[in-house]
Amino acid sequence: MAIVEIVKTNETKPTVTGTVQNIFYESPDNFFKILLVKVAHQTIDWHETEIVVTGSFGDIKEDERYTFYGKVVTHPKYGKQFQADNYQVDQPTTKAGLVAYLSGEKFTRIGQKTAEKIVDALGIDAIDKILDDPTVLAPLGLNAKKQAQLVETLTINNGMEQIIIGLNNYGFGSSMAYNIYQTYHEDTLKVIQENPYQLVADIAGIGFKRADNLAETLGFAADSAVRVQGALMQALNELTNQAGDTYTQAKPLLAASIELMEKARNVAIDPNLVAEQLMALAHDGKVVGDENRIYPNGLFNAEWQIANHLMRIENERDQLSYPKHDLDQEIRHLEKRFKMTYDDVQQEAIKLAMTHRTFLLTGGPGTGKTTIINGIVTLYAELNGLSLDISEYKDTPFPILLAAPTGRAAKRMSETTGLPASTIHRLLGITGRENNPDVSGNKELEGGLLIIDEMSMVDTYLFRSLLRAVPSHMQVVLVGDKDQLPSVGAGQVFFDLLQSNVIPAVELQRIYRQDDQSTIIPLAHEINQGQLPADLLKPQKDRSFIQCNPYQIESVIEQIVTKAKARGFETKDIQVLAPMYKGAAGIDQLNPMIQNIMNPKLDDRKKQVSIGNVHYRIGDKVLHLVNSPEQNVFNGEIGQITGITYAKKSVDKVDEITIAFDSTEVTYKRSEWHKITLAYCTSIHKAQGSEFEMVILPLVNQYQRMLKRNLLYTAVTRAKSLLILVGEPSAFQKAAHELSANRQTTLKERIKSVFTGEQLTPAIKTASVGQNEAHPVAQPVSPSTPSVAVDETIQEAPVSYVLTPTLLARQSVDPMIGMTEVTPYDFMPKTK
Numbered sequence: 024m025a026i027v028e029i030v031k032t033n034e035t036k037p038t039v040t041g042t043v044q045n046i047f048y049e050s051p052d053n054f055f056k057i058l059l060v061k062v063a064h065q066t067i068d069w070h071e072t073e074i075v076v077t078g079s080f081g082d083i084k085e086d087e088r089y090t091f092y093g094k095v096v097t098h099p100k101y102g103k104q105f106q107a108d109n110y111q112v113d114q115p116t117t118k119a120g121l122v123a124y125l126s127g128e129k130f131t132r133i134g135q136k137t138a139e140k141i142v143d144a145l146g147i148d149a150i151d152k153i154l155d156d157p158t159v160l161a162p163l164g165l166n167a168k169k170q171a172q173l174v175e176t177l178t179i180n181n182g183m184e185q186i187i188i189g190l191n192n193y194g195f196g197s198s199m200a201y202n203i204y205q206t207y208h209e210d211t212l213k214v215i216q217e218n219p220y221q222l223v224a225d226i227a228g229i230g231f232k233r234a235d236n237l238a239e240t241l242g243f244a245a246d247s248a249v250r251v252q253g254a255l256m257q258a259l260n261e262l263t264n265q266a267g268d269t270y271t272q273a274k275p276l277l278a279a280s281i282e283l284m285e286k287a288r289n290v291a292i293d294p295n296l297v298a299e300q301l302m303a304l305a306h307d308g309k310v311v312g313d314e315n316r317i318y319p320n321g322l323f324n325a326e327w328q329i330a331n332h333l334m335r336i337e338n339e340r341d342q343l344s345y346p347k348h349d350l351d352q353e354i355r356h357l358e359k360r361f362k363m364t365y366d367d368v369q370q371e372a373i374k375l376a377m378t379h380r381t382f383l384l385t386g387g388p389g390t391g392k393t394t395i396i397n398g399i400v401t402l403y404a405e406l407n408g409l410s411l412d413i414s415e416y417k418d419t420p421f422p423i424l425l426a427a428p429t430g431r432a433a434k435r436m437s438e439t440t441g442l443p444a445s446t447i448h449r450l451l452g453i454t455g456r457e458n459n460p461d462v463s464g465n466k467e468l469e470g471g472l473l474i475i476d477e478m479s480m481v482d483t484y485l486f487r488s489l490l491r492a493v494p495s496h497m498q499v500v501l502v503g504d505k506d507q508l509p510s511v512g513a514g515q516v517f518f519d520l521l522q523s524n525v526i527p528a529v530e531l532q533r534i535y536r537q538d539d540q541s542t543i544i545p546l547a548h549e550i551n552q553g554q555l556p557a558d559l560l561k562p563q564k565d566r567s568f569i570q571c572n573p574y575q576i577e578s579v580i581e582q583i584v585t586k587a588k589a590r591g592f593e594t595k596d597i598q599v600l601a602p603m604y605k606g607a608a609g610i611d612q613l614n615p616m617i618q619n620i621m622n623p624k625l626d627d628r629k630k631q632v633s634i635g636n637v638h639y640r641i642g643d644k645v646l647h648l649v650n651s652p653e654q655n656v657f658n659g660e661i662g663q664i665t666g667i668t669y670a671k672k673s674v675d676k677v678d679e680i681t682i683a684f685d686s687t688e689v690t691y692k693r694s695e696w697h698k699i700t701l702a703y704c705t706s707i708h709k710a711q712g713s714e715f716e717m718v719i720l721p722l723v724n725q726y727q728r729m730l731k732r733n734l735l736y737t738a739v740t741r742a743k744s745l746l747i748l749v750g751e752p753s754a755f756q757k758a759a760h761e762l763s764a765n766r767q768t769t770l771k772e773r774i775k776s777v778f779t780g781e782q783l784t785p786a787i788k789t790a791s792v793g794q795n796e797a798h799p800v801a802q803p804v805s806p807s808t809p810s811v812a813v814d815e816t817i818q819e820a821p822v823s824y825v826l827t828p829t830l831l832a833r834q835s836v837d838p839m840i841g842m843t844e845v846t847p848y849d850f851m852p853k854t855k
């Protein structure tokens with residue numbers, strides 16, 4: 024449908040029709056191509072036999088004829104070319120031509136007679152008619168093989184081109200068209216025409232507004248069900264992602280959805296209609312309502328799955344007892360070996376870790392977390408008769424698995440234990456599918472003990488994936504600092520695990536790393552108590568405070584960094600941490616300033632590539648912004664640019680940057696540079712899990728909303744040797760004072776419910792094992808739910824929580840899911 028309209032719009036455009044002689048260039052990342060075309064006819068002022076045509080094309084073939092629509096442009100270097108914004112395979116326009124085409128070499132099973140029959144019956148539009156609806160061939164009596172080949176060949180030849188043309192006409196450029204096509208393939212146009220809002224969920228970089236523009240041109244009314252549902256899904260994801268919550272409530276959800284819709288088109292939306300569509304989404308299982316909470320389906324399931332997997336591990340029949348060993352005695356041996364005395368809490372931690380399937384260890388900096396990890400590993404090996412010499416495990420996997428959420432944290436873990444440690448993604452073999460956090464590896468881990476460090480950074484989806492891979496006999500020790508910022512992704516898993524009070528846990532509070540006269544660690548602990556020391560503004564051996572207003576911050580930091588560089592500090596040693604991107608003291612302002620000190624462009628010989636206002640040079644410190652498990656680089660990792668290849672020298676003829684990270688080196692083409700940014704100054708969130716010799720921390724009252732205790736605490740604990748606080752003392756006071764609000768999650772309740780069998784869990788049964796499930800899952804079921812093999816999502820979620828019309832009726836769940844306190848007046852269209 025849309026294609027026909029599209030072609031019509033081309034009628035007035037300049038055209039070039041001709042045969043592709045040569046494909047000069049094909050972008051490896053998108054559909055951009057440069058073609059040499061032998062001109063058959065054209066409607067432009069052109070007197071040569073050949074012309075260079077550029078544009079984004081699907082599967083262009085040499086020696087085939089196409090019609091290109093676009094305009095003549097003058098390239099600064101290569102002169103005049105035809106820039107096509109649209110094209111189509113040049114289909115025969117006469118009956119005879121069409122018969123010749125259909126009986127030609129492409130259609131080996133179709134002879135002259137059959138071709139004539141087709142054209143006689145279907146006319147000159149035969150190809151479009153067949154592509155639109157292959158059943159038009161039915162009355163012609165072609166045998167099945169002939170018919171199949173005809174449709175298949177026509178589809179291959181026309182399909183991709185039509186899609187790319189369609190996408191271009193919908194206003195998507197080469198890269199975006201490529202991403203969209205890669206996601207939906209031959210269904211691309213169908214998906215878009217049926218529900219343009221699907222793009223928002225599936226394609227990074229397409230927001231509601233963009234999808235809505237498209238929907239409007241496709242004729243979707245402002246109050247169409249598809250639009251309202253699209254807005255609801257977008258608002259739900261925004262509300263949960265931005266705040267890190269796993270659910271929201273009806274009131275903010277409806278308000279945000281209505282705002283999205285009314286901003287995109289100036290049409291008032293009836294709140295009742297939105298409420299109706301929310302119910303429809305619940306019926307389709309895309310959102311889940313539970314009491315007054317509304318969850319994206321994936322997060323709702325993930326919380327239950329975590330609880331169920333923990334229960335599965337807990338229920339393992341094999342007892343963890345060591346009758347031949349006296350644990351107190353063993354701890355004395357450890358003390359001798361490590362030449363230290365564990366305090367009572369530390370001893371308790373080691374014992375609990377040895378005797379329980381799952382154990383949680385939390386503590387601030389310098390309280391002995393690493394010390395206890397080492398104790399646990401050593402004692403575990405001792406009790407199980409294992410060697411800790413990895414060279415003895417050539418053919419068998421090492422039985423103790425150590426992992427952390429980031430490469431940096433994993434590297435530190437490996438250094439402090441002397442054993443191999445990896446990222447959790449690597450351990451699980453997850454191959455990055457950023458757009459679908461629901462996807463995880465199917466691997467089952469091998470080994471007896473798993474220790475995860477920096478647990479506060481692990482989000483709901485990652486933890487669910489991790490637990491899914493843990494076999495029931497494995498012991499799991501989760502270590503972190505509960506007072507640090509929670510994960511970037513949704514949830515506050517470590518905090519909720521601790522709060523559930525059903526998993527053995529120990530909090531280490533005594534600080535041991537004070538002997539070296541560090542004042543940074545005591546400062547961190549004071550902040551954690553909501554206080555600041557009386558000597559905050561007085562220079563100490565390892566920290567200082569420079570008072571200034573927001574507009575002086577840049578110049579103060581400039582002076583500090585210049586001095587630090589003169590004293591021999593290297594780029595990797597100095598880290599500026601700022602809470603926000605914008606503003607006079609924001610990350611965007613500070614980064615180029617520090618870059619110019621640490622890595623200036625002294626002359627034209629120094630290679631530099633630019634994207635927008637950001638310049639990259641060899642030696643620059645850069646931050647990785649997304650998870651790329653396939654390259655073993657993760658969100659928040661810092662690397663250094665080790666190479667720049669200009670387009671003319673690169674194989675693919677695009678600018679490239681090579682970056683060395685801790686555990687790997689990657690090369691990014693220009694189209695992938697959105698994955699990185701300068702890292703001289705980063706956000707505190709991005710610095711989680713990393714430590715730096717010198718941290719410079721600017722805080723001013725302008726940051727208001729951000730001034731929270733866990734933010735200040737996390738920032739301060741990133742400093743290993745030197746901490747320079749810059750800004751307004753009152754901002755530091757406010758931050759230390761303000762407890763951050765907990766995220767809205769229900770993991771704690773899910774765990775309690777599954778472990779205590781309260782609420783909706785009258786029975787724990789072992790569910791039938793689905794294909795994806797490597798091990799049985801303890802599953803809470805409703806009494807009336809039959810025990811049948813169901814797909815994994817349902818299997819792991821308590822069925823009675825999934826809103827279906829029958830369940831709604833049976834359980835008399837309020838159909839207004841969570842809207843009990845909300846009246847339509849809350850959403851009355853605002854006066855414009």
Ligand SMILES: Nc1ncnc2c1ncn2[C@@H]1O[C@H](COP(=O)(O)OP(=O)(O)OP(=O)(O)O)[C@@H](O)[C@H]1O
Pocket residue numbers: 363364365366369386387388389390391392393394395535536
């Ligand atoms: N019981 C103890 N007696 C003496 N020293 C101890 C004891 N426990 C820990 N320490 C020492 O305290 C210091 C800090 O311990 P450790 O590195 O284990 O803490 P941490 O909690 O892992 O710190 P961070 O989170 O900052 O890495 C180390 O030098 C360690 O040897």
